[in-house]
Amino acid sequence: MEKYVKEMKAKPIDIEADKLVAIINTVDAKEFGLLPLDRIELSCPRTKRKVVCVVDTTTTMVREGTVGMFLDVQKRLKIKSGEKIRVHPVPPPESVHFIKKKLDGHPLNEDEIIAIVQDLHENKLSEIEAAGFVSAVYIHGFTLEETVAMTKALTGGGKRLQFKKKPILDKHCIGGTNGRATMIVVPIIAAAGYYIPKTSSRSITSSAGTADSMEVLANVSLSSKQIVNITEKTGGVIAWGGALDLAPVDDKIIKIEHPFALDPPGQIIASVMAKKASANAKYVVIDMPIGPDVKIQSIERAESMAKKFIAVGKELGMKVEAVLTDGTEPSGRAFGPALEAKLVLEILEGKVFDNLAQKSCELAGVLFEMLGEAKKGRGTGLAKEILASGKALEKMKQIIKAQGAKISESEGVEEAPLKKVIKATQTGEISKINVRQCALVARTAGAPSDKKAGVLLHIEEGDEVKKGQVLFEIHAENKRKMSLAVAFAKKGGIVDLEKVILKKFV
């Protein structure tokens, strides 16, 4: 069919927008026979550049005969204000048909999934189209084949880390609470002579992410090249994944899932496995905490996901094992980046051996058994030996130094300038510690932005406490946030916390 081409004028709008949108007047839209979310191709005769945009229509923002375009489109066309451009309608990308196919309940093949991920990567799909895809996947689920294809597609969109020596080990936790097992597992594994380049996230809604906590000790904004170099030098690295370009489409999908907290298992698995594949990992242990306040709330769901993780790993040539852990109680007594980092060092120094240390050794043990480094049932023991020998501490010091240390060895982790202790108002037994409430108090006190802010528990579940005994400390960097955290405690938060902690009275 003969193309209907119109000459129009460019109207640059100096706003950054992560999508390729062209804004035209409704009069022009009608002449083209276009509705919002249809596509037009803009081409600049001078620069010879072309770009396909999603149409948005307006009655006021741009006049007839002009095309409004945000920075991203301007840059692609290398256009000047008022310059002439040629405009003609084009069909939507094929991926839109594949999304419709998924909405209709039909499984997608690998090429179709790659097309969708590719177009998400290049910002060719509108948010409405992307949301249609995410909703369809949530409702209809992914088959194993689709999950494998999605993992491959997500990996394909980004960089891959390349190491001289093999194998690469990795560890991942699905929706945990506090406690930085990664910062204990990595030095144990590296101390045994293996490579474990770990990329982690910052916290969004918890009191600290591994990247936040590691950042207290060392620089975590590392390039891919730095990660490879440090790994090849020390065996381990603990970096922030956000600065890299590993499986970048995953973040776009997560953004769309967020409003409804959609987390279709197939998508979670593809998301995790893509990041592992991007790091070229061959042996992966997955920590799956189960509990009412964490992502996975039943053993059935955890077991079903674990099976899929293993199956997807097999398809991708990766050996995966999943460990179901207790997500109902705190993982260590610290909440907040610096407090959690400090606890990690105390564990590595052999000063503390708590449930966090135990879990970390179990996770490292699983990797040792997968590798054949330890016999079945002996992995945890080996990890404990390495921990007790001080080799893991030495390794952690090497890693901190290689990443660029932020603390001096003599001074250790600095404490917060403000501390407040909260005491039991009654004698009783600690029946339950509400992990979510602990994290909320820590956040109110400033964590994770204020690195030293947080909560330090003085008790464990099952402890008997006397009236006046210290239950926990709140740490903060400034008075306003400390008073907010204390107020939160006094006006409900703390009372709630205390009530929960002291539910079973003697």
Add this chain to the structure above:
Amino acid sequence: MEKYVKEMKAKPIDIEADKLVAIINTVDAKEFGLLPLDRIELSCPRTKRKVVCVVDTTTTMVREGTVGMFLDVQKRLKIKSGEKIRVHPVPPPESVHFIKKKLDGHPLNEDEIIAIVQDLHENKLSEIEAAGFVSAVYIHGFTLEETVAMTKALTGGGKRLQFKKKPILDKHCIGGTNGRATMIVVPIIAAAGYYIPKTSSRSITSSAGTADSMEVLANVSLSSKQIVNITEKTGGVIAWGGALDLAPVDDKIIKIEHPFALDPPGQIIASVMAKKASANAKYVVIDMPIGPDVKIQSIERAESMAKKFIAVGKELGMKVEAVLTDGTEPSGRAFGPALEAKLVLEILEGKVFDNLAQKSCELAGVLFEMLGEAKKGRGTGLAKEILASGKALEKMKQIIKAQGAKISESEGVEEAPLKKVIKATQTGEISKINVRQCALVARTAGAPSDKKAGVLLHIEEGDEVKKGQVLFEIHAENKRKMSLAVAFAKKGGIVDLEKVILKKFV
């Protein structure tokens, strides 16, 4: 819980955006613990105004401590650039949870559907959230109760037309082709003394909508008050519905359905019935063309939808009948606003009686039988009598005059300055006329923007034609579009059309 409030500076961005969005730096987002699509409340201490916005984050567009806001948000806050505002995170509207509920496959109750529609109306939901709702409805469908609730909710969001006299009649066509049955049904019904205030749409992808075609004869951009006045004066009106505020949320839902051409039956029914309820209609006939190129492609689907239309009508106190019609052949020989209007007048004048005239009399007949104005099986006959008597023509003239005539009675509908006849290149029989191709040629020639542009068929299905005999005319208002239309014909379109028309050779 104590609210975490931060004082920030307003940064107005003078861009119109149909959604309440606040743009903050990722550093601030992290401090608040916010992700894109979370909500914050902005309040201006000076104007005492508040508004809840969807959060979007940026690393470059606004600096730390400032909030970027589009025109809609600026107006609601009555804010000045650089002015201080108080910002704090708030939970998402309840409707987001109801959408999640629908995504999870649970039916929604009336209150929940009203909450969603209300928030769509007030732009409180992001496009991603709205798309989640539309996708969930598409996949899980609507129960009869949900369809009724949706109809009520859509009606509640807009204005209602109020008439002194009752009953109000109405007619609707689901995804038809060409042919303006409305412009024949309305004068027949009005000539019989009933009220039929019809609001119609403009065309988006066909060669003309009823509003486009009626606009050749009279003004169609009427206010609600004008529609009521003209109806009370003449009995009928044929107006453009887009200028009114009847069921406005419907348009937002249709926009989201568009990229995937999602048309869940429950949503179509709610959409149509809401517009009828807004017009206070009590007797409604629904024209449901069936064919491979129209919206409804099977008799089963049409029958299932017809039953639901009737059931929803019953719940809302409306009497509804659906008529299944032939959507496989053109409805009259004209394509394009002026050509279709001209054909309507010829039918009303008694000069032509074709399949469009027959269908129109049948639709009017159904209404007469529903009212008891004609006995069962006699409605079409009564409509034909009114048509033949010239009363429908007289009524149409009154309606045209009342709406503001655009043609003089002596001159009639003006023809296009450019015409081109397309002749048969072979002798043969017309086995099939491809309605979609006719519409595409008409659109290429300029329809519906160029009112006089279009296609006029000289043949019907089953006709035998000789080589050199005229098959159809292309009309256009300017040479460029005429040559595009002819080129479209010559380079594929016309050949296609011709091939289809002359498939069965003698």
